Amino acid sequence: MGDRTNSGPLVIIGGAEDKENNCTVLREFVRLAGGTKARIAVFTAATSMPGEVADDYIRVFERLGVERVSIIHTEKREDGDRPAAVKDVQQSTGIFFTGGDQARIIDFVKGTKVDIALRSRHAEGVVICGTSAGAAMMPDVMIVEGRSQISPRVDVVEMGPGMGFLPGIVIDQHFAQRGRLGRLISALVQQPANLGFGIDEDTALIVDGNELTVVGSGSVTVVDEVGATYNNLDNLLADEHLAVHGVTLHILPAKFRFDLTTREPIAPQK
Amino acid sequence: MGDRTNSGPLVIIGGAEDKENNCTVLREFVRLAGGTKARIAVFTAATSMPGEVADDYIRVFERLGVERVSIIHTEKREDGDRPAAVKDVQQSTGIFFTGGDQARIIDFVKGTKVDIALRSRHAEGVVICGTSAGAAMMPDVMIVEGRSQISPRVDVVEMGPGMGFLPGIVIDQHFAQRGRLGRLISALVQQPANLGFGIDEDTALIVDGNELTVVGSGSVTVVDEVGATYNNLDNLLADEHLAVHGVTLHILPAKFRFDLTTREPIAPQK
Numbered sequence: 315m316g317d318r319t320n321s322g323p324l325v326i327i328g329g330a331e332d333k334e335n336n337c338t339v340l341r342e343f344v345r346l347a348g349g350t351k352a353r354i355a356v357f358t359a360a361t362s363m364p365g366e367v368a369d370d371y372i373r374v375f376e377r378l379g380v381e382r383v384s385i386i387h388t389e390k391r392e393d394g395d396r397p398a399a400v401k402d403v404q405q406s407t408g409i410f411f412t413g414g415d416q417a418r419i420i421d422f423v424k425g426t427k428v429d430i431a432l433r434s435r436h437a438e439g440v441v442i443c444g445t446s447a448g449a450a451m452m453p454d455v456m457i458v459e460g461r462s463q464i465s466p467r468v469d470v471v472e473m474g475p476g477m478g479f480l481p482g483i484v485i486d487q488h489f490a491q492r493g494r495l496g497r498l499i500s501a502l503v504q505q506p507a508n509l510g511f512g513i514d515e516d517t518a519l520i521v522d523g524n525e526l527t528v529v530g531s532g533s534v535t536v537v538d539e540v541g542a543t544y545n546n547l548d549n550l551l552a553d554e555h556l557a558v559h560g561v562t563l564h565i566l567p568a569k570f571r572f573d574l575t576t577r578e579p580i581a582p583q584k
Numbered sequence: 585m586g587d588r589t590n591s592g593p594l595v596i597i598g599g600a601e602d603k604e605n606n607c608t609v610l611r612e613f614v615r616l617a618g619g620t621k622a623r624i625a626v627f628t629a630a631t632s633m634p635g636e637v638a639d640d641y642i643r644v645f646e647r648l649g650v651e652r653v654s655i656i657h658t659e660k661r662e663d664g665d666r667p668a669a670v671k672d673v674q675q676s677t678g679i680f681f682t683g684g685d686q687a688r689i690i691d692f693v694k695g696t697k698v699d700i701a702l703r704s705r706h707a708e709g710v711v712i713c714g715t716s717a718g719a720a721m722m723p724d725v726m727i728v729e730g731r732s733q734i735s736p737r738v739d740v741v742e743m744g745p746g747m748g749f750l751p752g753i754v755i756d757q758h759f760a761q762r763g764r765l766g767r768l769i770s771a772l773v774q775q776p777a778n779l780g781f782g783i784d785e786d787t788a789l790i791v792d793g794n795e796l797t798v799v800g801s802g803s804v805t806v807v808d809e810v811g812a813t814y815n816n817l818d819n820l821l822a823d824e825h826l827a828v829h830g831v832t833l834h835i836l837p838a839k840f841r842f843d844l845t846t847r848e849p850i851a852p853q854k
Contacts, residue, residue, distance in 0.1 A: 555838070559849045560833075561833040562833075564829045565736055581815065
Protein backbone atom coordinates (compact mmCIF):
# COMPACT_ATOMS: atom_id res chain seq x y z
CA MET A 315 0.00 0.00 0.00
CA GLY A 316 1.31 3.46 -0.87
CA ASP A 317 1.49 6.12 1.81
CA ARG A 318 -1.60 8.27 1.34
CA THR A 319 -0.99 10.69 4.21
CA ASN A 320 -0.36 13.61 1.83
CA SER A 321 -3.58 13.23 -0.21
CA GLY A 322 -7.17 14.21 0.51
CA PRO A 323 -9.63 11.69 1.94
CA LEU A 324 -11.56 9.07 -0.01
CA VAL A 325 -15.21 8.18 0.65
CA ILE A 326 -15.92 4.74 -0.83
CA ILE A 327 -19.66 3.93 -0.83
CA GLY A 328 -21.06 0.41 -1.39
CA GLY A 329 -23.95 1.70 -3.56
CA ALA A 330 -27.62 2.49 -2.87
CA GLU A 331 -26.83 5.21 -0.31
CA ASP A 332 -29.77 7.00 1.29
CA LYS A 333 -30.68 10.18 -0.64
CA GLU A 334 -34.10 10.82 0.94
CA ASN A 335 -33.83 10.66 4.72
CA ASN A 336 -30.83 11.38 6.94
CA CYS A 337 -28.32 10.84 4.08
CA THR A 338 -25.72 9.75 6.66
CA VAL A 339 -23.11 8.71 4.11
CA LEU A 340 -23.46 11.62 1.64
CA ARG A 341 -23.59 13.99 4.63
CA GLU A 342 -20.08 12.84 5.67
CA PHE A 343 -18.79 13.37 2.13
CA VAL A 344 -20.25 16.90 2.00
CA ARG A 345 -18.74 17.69 5.41
CA LEU A 346 -15.29 16.59 4.15
CA ALA A 347 -15.83 18.70 1.00
CA GLY A 348 -16.38 21.87 3.06
CA GLY A 349 -20.01 21.67 4.22
CA THR A 350 -22.23 24.50 2.99
CA LYS A 351 -19.16 26.06 1.31
CA ALA A 352 -18.56 22.89 -0.73
CA ARG A 353 -18.22 23.05 -4.51
CA ILE A 354 -18.84 19.52 -5.80
CA ALA A 355 -18.00 18.14 -9.24
CA VAL A 356 -20.19 15.12 -10.06
CA PHE A 357 -18.77 12.67 -12.63
CA THR A 358 -21.54 10.74 -14.41
CA ALA A 359 -19.09 8.74 -16.57
CA ALA A 360 -20.20 5.35 -15.17
CA THR A 361 -23.91 5.66 -15.89
CA SER A 362 -25.81 5.30 -19.16
CA MET A 363 -28.53 7.58 -17.71
CA PRO A 364 -26.39 10.65 -16.87
CA GLY A 365 -29.27 13.12 -16.88
CA GLU A 366 -31.46 11.36 -14.31
CA VAL A 367 -28.54 10.37 -12.12
CA ALA A 368 -27.12 13.92 -12.13
CA ASP A 369 -30.54 15.33 -11.17
CA ASP A 370 -30.71 13.00 -8.15
CA TYR A 371 -27.34 14.17 -6.84
CA ILE A 372 -27.99 17.86 -7.60
CA ARG A 373 -31.17 17.54 -5.50
CA VAL A 374 -29.54 15.83 -2.51
CA PHE A 375 -26.38 17.97 -2.48
CA GLU A 376 -28.46 21.18 -2.71
CA ARG A 377 -30.69 19.92 0.10
CA LEU A 378 -27.56 19.45 2.23
CA GLY A 379 -26.63 23.08 1.51
CA VAL A 380 -23.76 22.63 -0.93
CA GLU A 381 -22.81 25.98 -2.50
CA ARG A 382 -22.22 24.71 -6.04
CA VAL A 383 -22.77 21.41 -7.88
CA SER A 384 -21.22 21.05 -11.36
CA ILE A 385 -21.92 18.03 -13.52
CA ILE A 386 -19.10 16.53 -15.59
CA HIS A 387 -20.75 14.45 -18.31
CA THR A 388 -18.28 12.24 -20.18
CA GLU A 389 -19.93 9.96 -22.70
CA LYS A 390 -16.83 9.58 -24.83
CA ARG A 391 -13.14 10.00 -24.11
CA GLU A 392 -12.89 13.47 -25.76
CA ASP A 393 -15.37 14.80 -23.18
CA GLY A 394 -12.65 14.31 -20.54
CA ASP A 395 -10.51 17.02 -22.14
CA ARG A 396 -13.18 19.79 -22.26
CA PRO A 397 -11.76 23.02 -20.78
CA ALA A 398 -15.04 23.85 -18.95
CA ALA A 399 -14.94 20.45 -17.21
CA VAL A 400 -11.29 20.91 -16.27
CA LYS A 401 -12.12 24.33 -14.80
CA ASP A 402 -15.03 22.89 -12.76
CA VAL A 403 -12.70 20.27 -11.31
CA GLN A 404 -9.98 22.82 -10.55
CA GLN A 405 -12.51 24.89 -8.60
CA SER A 406 -14.06 21.94 -6.77
CA THR A 407 -13.65 21.09 -3.10
CA GLY A 408 -15.16 17.61 -3.56
CA ILE A 409 -15.24 15.10 -6.45
CA PHE A 410 -18.09 12.58 -6.73
CA PHE A 411 -18.36 9.53 -9.03
CA THR A 412 -21.83 8.01 -9.56
CA GLY A 413 -22.65 4.33 -9.99
CA GLY A 414 -23.06 2.48 -13.29
CA ASP A 415 -20.33 0.53 -15.07
CA GLN A 416 -16.82 1.03 -13.67
CA ALA A 417 -15.22 0.26 -17.06
CA ARG A 418 -16.78 3.50 -18.43
CA ILE A 419 -14.90 5.54 -15.78
CA ILE A 420 -11.60 4.08 -16.96
CA ASP A 421 -12.53 4.49 -20.65
CA PHE A 422 -13.86 8.07 -20.50
CA VAL A 423 -11.89 9.67 -17.62
CA LYS A 424 -8.59 7.93 -16.85
CA GLY A 425 -5.64 9.83 -18.34
CA THR A 426 -7.75 12.73 -19.70
CA LYS A 427 -7.26 16.36 -18.70
CA VAL A 428 -10.05 16.22 -16.08
CA ASP A 429 -8.31 13.20 -14.58
CA ILE A 430 -5.05 15.15 -14.30
CA ALA A 431 -6.95 18.06 -12.76
CA LEU A 432 -8.76 15.89 -10.20
CA ARG A 433 -5.56 14.10 -9.16
CA SER A 434 -3.96 17.50 -8.67
CA ARG A 435 -6.92 18.64 -6.50
CA HIS A 436 -6.79 15.35 -4.53
CA ALA A 437 -3.05 15.86 -3.86
CA GLU A 438 -3.98 19.31 -2.51
CA GLY A 439 -6.35 17.65 -0.03
CA VAL A 440 -9.68 17.52 -1.88
CA VAL A 441 -11.94 14.55 -1.09
CA ILE A 442 -12.83 11.99 -3.78
CA CYS A 443 -16.06 10.03 -3.28
CA GLY A 444 -17.55 7.24 -5.38
CA THR A 445 -20.57 4.97 -5.04
CA SER A 446 -20.96 1.45 -6.48
CA ALA A 447 -19.01 1.59 -9.80
CA GLY A 448 -17.49 4.78 -8.38
CA ALA A 449 -16.27 2.68 -5.42
CA ALA A 450 -15.09 -0.29 -7.50
CA MET A 451 -12.71 1.94 -9.52
CA MET A 452 -10.72 3.18 -6.48
CA PRO A 453 -7.92 0.51 -6.47
CA ASP A 454 -5.10 0.15 -8.98
CA VAL A 455 -6.55 -3.19 -10.06
CA MET A 456 -10.35 -3.33 -9.91
CA ILE A 457 -13.16 -5.82 -10.35
CA VAL A 458 -14.46 -5.00 -13.85
CA GLU A 459 -17.36 -7.43 -13.57
CA GLY A 460 -18.14 -10.72 -11.96
CA ARG A 461 -20.71 -13.22 -10.72
CA SER A 462 -22.40 -12.97 -7.33
CA GLN A 463 -23.74 -15.71 -5.07
CA ILE A 464 -21.18 -18.31 -6.03
CA SER A 465 -18.20 -19.82 -4.20
CA PRO A 466 -14.71 -18.78 -5.41
CA ARG A 467 -13.76 -20.00 -8.90
CA VAL A 468 -11.22 -18.80 -11.45
CA ASP A 469 -13.92 -17.49 -13.81
CA VAL A 470 -16.01 -15.62 -11.21
CA VAL A 471 -14.34 -12.23 -11.75
CA GLU A 472 -12.76 -10.21 -14.52
CA MET A 473 -10.10 -7.78 -13.26
CA GLY A 474 -8.68 -4.71 -14.99
CA PRO A 475 -6.90 -1.42 -14.30
CA GLY A 476 -8.67 0.89 -11.85
CA MET A 477 -8.15 4.59 -11.11
CA GLY A 478 -5.50 3.79 -8.48
CA PHE A 479 -6.60 6.21 -5.74
CA LEU A 480 -6.15 3.44 -3.13
CA PRO A 481 -3.55 0.99 -4.44
CA GLY A 482 -2.83 -2.52 -3.19
CA ILE A 483 -6.38 -3.44 -2.20
CA VAL A 484 -9.59 -4.65 -3.85
CA ILE A 485 -13.04 -3.09 -3.33
CA ASP A 486 -16.36 -4.87 -3.80
CA GLN A 487 -19.72 -3.12 -3.39
CA HIS A 488 -23.35 -4.14 -2.63
CA PHE A 489 -21.44 -6.74 -0.60
CA ALA A 490 -23.85 -8.48 1.81
CA GLN A 491 -26.89 -7.57 -0.32
CA ARG A 492 -25.59 -9.43 -3.37
CA GLY A 493 -23.68 -12.24 -1.60
CA ARG A 494 -20.25 -11.35 -2.95
CA LEU A 495 -17.85 -13.14 -0.57
CA GLY A 496 -16.91 -15.64 -3.30
CA ARG A 497 -16.38 -12.85 -5.83
CA LEU A 498 -14.10 -10.80 -3.55
CA ILE A 499 -12.05 -13.86 -2.54
CA SER A 500 -11.76 -14.90 -6.22
CA ALA A 501 -10.44 -11.41 -7.03
CA LEU A 502 -7.88 -11.46 -4.21
CA VAL A 503 -6.59 -14.94 -5.01
CA GLN A 504 -5.80 -13.92 -8.58
CA GLN A 505 -4.19 -10.55 -7.78
CA PRO A 506 -1.06 -9.38 -5.98
CA ALA A 507 -3.36 -7.45 -3.60
CA ASN A 508 -4.20 -9.44 -0.47
CA LEU A 509 -6.57 -7.09 1.34
CA GLY A 510 -10.17 -6.69 0.26
CA PHE A 511 -13.03 -4.50 1.47
CA GLY A 512 -16.59 -5.67 0.85
CA ILE A 513 -18.79 -2.61 1.40
CA ASP A 514 -22.53 -2.96 2.07
CA GLU A 515 -25.18 -0.74 0.51
CA ASP A 516 -25.73 2.65 2.21
CA THR A 517 -22.34 2.21 3.89
CA ALA A 518 -18.98 3.86 3.24
CA LEU A 519 -15.34 3.45 4.08
CA ILE A 520 -13.73 6.83 4.73
CA VAL A 521 -10.02 6.70 4.03
CA ASP A 522 -7.92 9.35 5.76
CA GLY A 523 -4.21 8.69 5.53
CA ASN A 524 -3.76 5.07 6.58
CA GLU A 525 -6.86 5.03 8.78
CA LEU A 526 -10.22 3.81 7.53
CA THR A 527 -13.54 4.54 9.26
CA VAL A 528 -16.93 2.96 8.55
CA VAL A 529 -20.10 5.10 8.29
CA GLY A 530 -23.66 4.22 7.31
CA SER A 531 -26.33 1.63 7.96
CA GLY A 532 -24.43 -1.55 6.99
CA SER A 533 -20.98 -3.02 7.60
CA VAL A 534 -17.66 -3.38 5.83
CA THR A 535 -16.27 -6.91 5.57
CA VAL A 536 -12.46 -6.95 5.57
CA VAL A 537 -10.92 -9.98 3.86
CA ASP A 538 -7.22 -10.33 4.68
CA GLU A 539 -5.46 -13.04 2.67
CA VAL A 540 -1.94 -12.28 3.88
CA GLY A 541 -1.68 -15.61 5.73
CA ALA A 542 -3.84 -17.59 3.31
CA THR A 543 -2.82 -20.50 1.10
CA TYR A 544 -4.53 -21.72 -2.08
CA ASN A 545 -4.69 -24.81 -4.20
CA ASN A 546 -2.36 -24.75 -7.20
CA LEU A 547 -3.80 -22.05 -9.48
CA ASP A 548 -1.72 -23.24 -12.44
CA ASN A 549 -3.61 -26.53 -12.42
CA LEU A 550 -7.10 -25.01 -12.31
CA LEU A 551 -9.38 -24.53 -15.31
CA ALA A 552 -11.80 -21.61 -15.51
CA ASP A 553 -14.86 -23.37 -14.06
CA GLU A 554 -13.02 -25.14 -11.23
CA HIS A 555 -13.28 -24.11 -7.60
CA LEU A 556 -10.58 -22.32 -5.65
CA ALA A 557 -9.60 -23.79 -2.30
CA VAL A 558 -8.56 -21.10 0.16
CA HIS A 559 -7.21 -21.80 3.66
CA GLY A 560 -6.64 -19.37 6.49
CA VAL A 561 -8.32 -16.16 5.34
CA THR A 562 -8.81 -13.63 8.18
CA LEU A 563 -12.17 -11.87 8.22
CA HIS A 564 -13.34 -8.80 10.14
CA ILE A 565 -16.86 -7.35 10.08
CA LEU A 566 -16.87 -3.64 10.89
CA PRO A 567 -20.10 -1.69 11.45
CA ALA A 568 -20.34 2.13 11.67
CA LYS A 569 -17.72 3.89 13.83
CA PHE A 570 -15.29 0.98 13.69
CA ARG A 571 -11.93 1.78 12.14
CA PHE A 572 -9.21 -0.19 10.38
CA ASP A 573 -5.50 0.61 10.26
CA LEU A 574 -3.98 -0.07 6.83
CA THR A 575 -0.48 -0.25 8.33
CA THR A 576 -1.10 -2.78 11.11
CA ARG A 577 -4.06 -4.40 9.25
CA GLU A 578 -5.98 -4.42 12.54
CA PRO A 579 -9.52 -3.23 13.32
CA ILE A 580 -9.93 -0.51 15.97
CA ALA A 581 -13.07 -0.38 18.13
CA PRO A 582 -14.66 3.05 18.73
CA GLN A 583 -13.81 4.90 21.96
CA LYS A 584 -16.36 4.23 24.71
CA MET B 585 -17.43 -31.44 19.88
CA GLY B 586 -18.40 -34.95 20.97
CA ASP B 587 -16.39 -37.91 19.75
CA ARG B 588 -18.34 -39.36 16.84
CA THR B 589 -15.97 -42.20 15.99
CA ASN B 590 -18.44 -44.86 17.13
CA SER B 591 -21.43 -43.64 15.06
CA GLY B 592 -22.29 -44.04 11.38
CA PRO B 593 -21.45 -41.30 8.90
CA LEU B 594 -23.44 -38.14 8.23
CA VAL B 595 -24.04 -36.68 4.77
CA ILE B 596 -25.00 -33.02 5.12
CA ILE B 597 -26.25 -31.53 1.83
CA GLY B 598 -26.62 -27.77 1.21
CA GLY B 599 -29.90 -28.22 -0.70
CA ALA B 600 -30.80 -28.38 -4.42
CA GLU B 601 -28.69 -31.50 -5.05
CA ASP B 602 -28.67 -32.90 -8.57
CA LYS B 603 -31.36 -35.59 -9.02
CA GLU B 604 -31.32 -35.76 -12.84
CA ASN B 605 -27.76 -36.13 -14.08
CA ASN B 606 -24.75 -37.68 -12.33
CA CYS B 607 -26.31 -37.26 -8.85
CA THR B 608 -22.80 -37.00 -7.37
CA VAL B 609 -23.95 -36.16 -3.86
CA LEU B 610 -26.87 -38.62 -3.54
CA ARG B 611 -24.65 -41.30 -5.15
CA GLU B 612 -22.18 -40.94 -2.24
CA PHE B 613 -25.01 -41.26 0.27
CA VAL B 614 -26.33 -44.40 -1.43
CA ARG B 615 -22.83 -45.89 -1.53
CA LEU B 616 -22.48 -45.31 2.26
CA ALA B 617 -25.93 -46.87 2.76
CA GLY B 618 -24.87 -50.10 1.07
CA GLY B 619 -25.13 -49.36 -2.69
CA THR B 620 -27.59 -51.57 -4.56
CA LYS B 621 -28.27 -53.45 -1.30
CA ALA B 622 -29.31 -50.21 0.47
CA ARG B 623 -32.65 -49.97 2.26
CA ILE B 624 -33.37 -46.26 2.64
CA ALA B 625 -35.95 -44.64 4.95
CA VAL B 626 -36.93 -41.18 3.66
CA PHE B 627 -38.27 -38.73 6.28
CA THR B 628 -40.56 -36.12 4.70
CA ALA B 629 -41.23 -34.35 8.04
CA ALA B 630 -39.75 -31.01 6.88
CA THR B 631 -41.85 -30.56 3.76
CA SER B 632 -45.45 -29.43 3.38
CA MET B 633 -45.57 -31.32 0.04
CA PRO B 634 -44.58 -34.81 1.28
CA GLY B 635 -46.15 -36.68 -1.65
CA GLU B 636 -44.29 -34.88 -4.44
CA VAL B 637 -41.01 -34.74 -2.55
CA ALA B 638 -41.16 -38.45 -1.68
CA ASP B 639 -41.85 -39.33 -5.34
CA ASP B 640 -38.72 -37.39 -6.41
CA TYR B 641 -36.50 -39.32 -4.02
CA ILE B 642 -38.12 -42.70 -4.76
CA ARG B 643 -37.34 -42.05 -8.45
CA VAL B 644 -33.70 -41.08 -7.96
CA PHE B 645 -32.90 -43.76 -5.35
CA GLU B 646 -34.48 -46.46 -7.55
CA ARG B 647 -32.52 -45.17 -10.53
CA LEU B 648 -29.33 -45.57 -8.48
CA GLY B 649 -30.33 -49.19 -7.80
CA VAL B 650 -31.38 -48.98 -4.15
CA GLU B 651 -33.09 -52.22 -3.09
CA ARG B 652 -35.83 -50.65 -0.99
CA VAL B 653 -37.10 -47.10 -0.33
CA SER B 654 -39.62 -46.60 2.50
CA ILE B 655 -41.27 -43.27 3.09
CA ILE B 656 -41.80 -42.07 6.68
CA HIS B 657 -44.52 -39.40 6.51
CA THR B 658 -44.86 -37.48 9.79
CA GLU B 659 -47.35 -34.62 9.56
CA LYS B 660 -48.04 -34.56 13.28
CA ARG B 661 -46.08 -35.77 16.29
CA GLU B 662 -48.12 -38.97 16.75
CA ASP B 663 -46.98 -40.13 13.31
CA GLY B 664 -43.47 -40.49 14.78
CA ASP B 665 -44.64 -43.33 17.04
CA ARG B 666 -46.25 -45.51 14.32
CA PRO B 667 -44.98 -49.11 14.62
CA ALA B 668 -44.71 -49.53 10.82
CA ALA B 669 -42.45 -46.46 10.62
CA VAL B 670 -40.32 -47.70 13.52
CA LYS B 671 -39.94 -51.05 11.75
CA ASP B 672 -38.91 -49.39 8.47
CA VAL B 673 -36.23 -47.43 10.33
CA GLN B 674 -35.00 -50.53 12.18
CA GLN B 675 -34.57 -52.32 8.85
CA SER B 676 -32.93 -49.38 7.08
CA THR B 677 -29.28 -49.09 6.09
CA GLY B 678 -29.61 -45.35 5.35
CA ILE B 679 -31.80 -42.54 6.72
CA PHE B 680 -32.65 -39.52 4.55
CA PHE B 681 -34.25 -36.19 5.60
CA THR B 682 -35.76 -34.01 2.84
CA GLY B 683 -35.77 -30.21 2.72
CA GLY B 684 -38.57 -27.92 3.89
CA ASP B 685 -38.78 -26.30 7.32
CA GLN B 686 -36.30 -27.62 9.89
CA ALA B 687 -38.64 -26.77 12.79
CA ARG B 688 -41.07 -29.46 11.53
CA ILE B 689 -38.35 -32.12 11.91
CA ILE B 690 -37.92 -31.19 15.56
CA ASP B 691 -41.69 -30.94 16.14
CA PHE B 692 -42.72 -34.20 14.45
CA VAL B 693 -39.67 -36.47 14.89
CA LYS B 694 -37.41 -35.49 17.80
CA GLY B 695 -38.02 -37.70 20.83
CA THR B 696 -40.58 -39.95 19.09
CA LYS B 697 -40.16 -43.71 18.70
CA VAL B 698 -38.83 -43.37 15.14
CA ASP B 699 -36.21 -40.96 16.49
CA ILE B 700 -35.12 -43.50 19.10
CA ALA B 701 -34.98 -46.17 16.40
CA LEU B 702 -32.93 -44.03 14.00
CA ARG B 703 -30.44 -43.03 16.71
CA SER B 704 -30.04 -46.69 17.55
CA ARG B 705 -29.38 -47.52 13.86
CA HIS B 706 -26.94 -44.59 13.61
CA ALA B 707 -25.03 -45.87 16.66
CA GLU B 708 -24.80 -49.23 14.86
CA GLY B 709 -23.11 -47.48 11.92
CA VAL B 710 -26.03 -46.50 9.65
CA VAL B 711 -25.58 -43.29 7.65
CA ILE B 712 -27.89 -40.29 8.22
CA CYS B 713 -28.28 -37.85 5.34
CA GLY B 714 -30.21 -34.57 5.15
CA THR B 715 -30.61 -31.84 2.56
CA SER B 716 -31.39 -28.15 3.22
CA ALA B 717 -33.71 -28.25 6.29
CA GLY B 718 -32.45 -31.82 6.72
CA ALA B 719 -28.92 -30.37 6.91
CA ALA B 720 -29.79 -27.44 9.18
CA MET B 721 -31.17 -29.79 11.87
CA MET B 722 -27.90 -31.75 12.30
CA PRO B 723 -26.35 -29.68 15.17
CA ASP B 724 -27.50 -29.55 18.79
CA VAL B 725 -28.41 -25.87 18.31
CA MET B 726 -29.66 -25.06 14.82
CA ILE B 727 -30.64 -22.05 12.73
CA VAL B 728 -34.46 -22.17 12.85
CA GLU B 729 -34.84 -19.30 10.41
CA GLY B 730 -33.04 -16.13 9.45
CA ARG B 731 -32.41 -13.40 6.93
CA SER B 732 -30.02 -13.75 4.02
CA GLN B 733 -27.94 -11.10 2.22
CA ILE B 734 -27.38 -8.93 5.27
CA SER B 735 -24.32 -8.25 7.43
CA PRO B 736 -24.30 -9.76 10.95
CA ARG B 737 -26.89 -8.31 13.36
CA VAL B 738 -28.50 -9.65 16.54
CA ASP B 739 -31.89 -10.13 14.85
CA VAL B 740 -30.66 -11.87 11.69
CA VAL B 741 -31.15 -15.42 13.01
CA GLU B 742 -33.45 -17.34 15.30
CA MET B 743 -31.77 -20.33 16.92
CA GLY B 744 -33.38 -23.39 18.53
CA PRO B 745 -32.71 -27.01 19.47
CA GLY B 746 -31.57 -29.24 16.60
CA MET B 747 -31.42 -33.03 16.33
CA GLY B 748 -27.87 -33.07 17.76
CA PHE B 749 -26.27 -35.57 15.37
CA LEU B 750 -23.20 -33.28 15.09
CA PRO B 751 -22.97 -31.22 18.28
CA GLY B 752 -20.91 -28.08 18.86
CA ILE B 753 -21.15 -26.67 15.34
CA VAL B 754 -23.63 -24.68 13.24
CA ILE B 755 -24.72 -25.62 9.71
CA ASP B 756 -26.07 -23.21 7.09
CA GLN B 757 -27.26 -24.33 3.67
CA HIS B 758 -27.74 -22.76 0.17
CA PHE B 759 -24.70 -20.84 1.43
CA ALA B 760 -23.08 -18.98 -1.50
CA GLN B 761 -26.33 -19.03 -3.53
CA ARG B 762 -28.25 -17.10 -0.90
CA GLY B 763 -25.42 -14.92 0.47
CA ARG B 764 -25.52 -16.28 4.01
CA LEU B 765 -22.14 -15.28 5.47
CA GLY B 766 -23.79 -12.68 7.72
CA ARG B 767 -26.42 -15.15 8.87
CA LEU B 768 -23.89 -17.88 9.77
CA ILE B 769 -21.64 -15.41 11.61
CA SER B 770 -24.67 -13.99 13.48
CA ALA B 771 -25.57 -17.54 14.57
CA LEU B 772 -22.05 -18.32 15.79
CA VAL B 773 -21.64 -15.08 17.71
CA GLN B 774 -24.79 -15.76 19.73
CA GLN B 775 -24.08 -19.45 20.44
CA PRO B 776 -21.48 -21.38 22.42
CA ALA B 777 -20.54 -23.14 19.15
CA ASN B 778 -17.65 -21.44 17.39
CA LEU B 779 -17.32 -23.51 14.22
CA GLY B 780 -19.73 -23.08 11.32
CA PHE B 781 -20.10 -24.84 7.98
CA GLY B 782 -21.75 -22.96 5.12
CA ILE B 783 -22.67 -25.60 2.54
CA ASP B 784 -23.39 -24.64 -1.08
CA GLU B 785 -26.21 -26.12 -3.12
CA ASP B 786 -25.51 -29.52 -4.72
CA THR B 787 -22.65 -29.94 -2.27
CA ALA B 788 -22.28 -32.10 0.84
CA LEU B 789 -20.08 -32.47 3.85
CA ILE B 790 -19.53 -36.15 4.64
CA VAL B 791 -18.75 -36.63 8.32
CA ASP B 792 -16.90 -39.83 9.21
CA GLY B 793 -15.61 -39.83 12.77
CA ASN B 794 -13.81 -36.53 13.19
CA GLU B 795 -12.95 -36.19 9.50
CA LEU B 796 -15.12 -34.21 7.09
CA THR B 797 -14.92 -34.52 3.29
CA VAL B 798 -16.53 -32.26 0.69
CA VAL B 799 -18.35 -33.73 -2.34
CA GLY B 800 -20.40 -32.08 -5.07
CA SER B 801 -20.33 -29.13 -7.46
CA GLY B 802 -19.89 -26.27 -4.93
CA SER B 803 -17.78 -25.55 -1.88
CA VAL B 804 -18.08 -25.61 1.90
CA THR B 805 -17.14 -22.39 3.70
CA VAL B 806 -15.70 -23.08 7.16
CA VAL B 807 -16.13 -20.18 9.61
CA ASP B 808 -13.93 -20.65 12.70
CA GLU B 809 -14.58 -18.08 15.43
CA VAL B 810 -12.31 -19.62 18.05
CA GLY B 811 -9.90 -16.66 17.96
CA ALA B 812 -12.54 -14.03 17.22
CA THR B 813 -13.63 -11.11 19.37
CA TYR B 814 -16.93 -9.21 19.24
CA ASN B 815 -18.36 -5.91 20.34
CA ASN B 816 -20.23 -6.05 23.63
CA LEU B 817 -23.33 -8.13 22.90
CA ASP B 818 -25.03 -6.98 26.12
CA ASN B 819 -25.09 -3.42 24.79
CA LEU B 820 -26.58 -4.25 21.41
CA LEU B 821 -30.24 -3.94 20.46
CA ALA B 822 -31.87 -6.29 17.97
CA ASP B 823 -31.36 -4.19 14.85
CA GLU B 824 -27.77 -3.17 15.61
CA HIS B 825 -24.77 -4.56 13.79
CA LEU B 826 -22.32 -7.06 15.25
CA ALA B 827 -18.65 -6.22 14.99
CA VAL B 828 -16.52 -9.34 14.62
CA HIS B 829 -12.72 -9.33 14.53
CA GLY B 830 -10.39 -12.16 13.60
CA VAL B 831 -12.64 -14.84 12.14
CA THR B 832 -10.73 -17.56 10.27
CA LEU B 833 -12.27 -18.67 6.99
CA HIS B 834 -11.54 -21.66 4.77
CA ILE B 835 -13.18 -22.42 1.42
CA LEU B 836 -13.15 -26.12 0.63
CA PRO B 837 -14.20 -27.49 -2.77
CA ALA B 838 -14.80 -31.19 -3.54
CA LYS B 839 -12.21 -33.68 -2.26
CA PHE B 840 -10.88 -31.28 0.39
CA ARG B 841 -11.18 -32.49 3.96
CA PHE B 842 -11.38 -30.86 7.37
CA ASP B 843 -10.26 -32.32 10.70
CA LEU B 844 -12.69 -31.51 13.53
CA THR B 845 -9.98 -32.16 16.14
CA THR B 846 -7.22 -29.92 14.76
CA ARG B 847 -9.70 -27.58 13.01
CA GLU B 848 -7.43 -27.62 9.95
CA PRO B 849 -8.26 -28.21 6.29
CA ILE B 850 -6.52 -31.11 4.54
CA ALA B 851 -5.76 -30.93 0.79
CA PRO B 852 -6.45 -34.04 -1.31
CA GLN B 853 -3.55 -36.41 -2.05
CA LYS B 854 -1.85 -35.61 -5.37
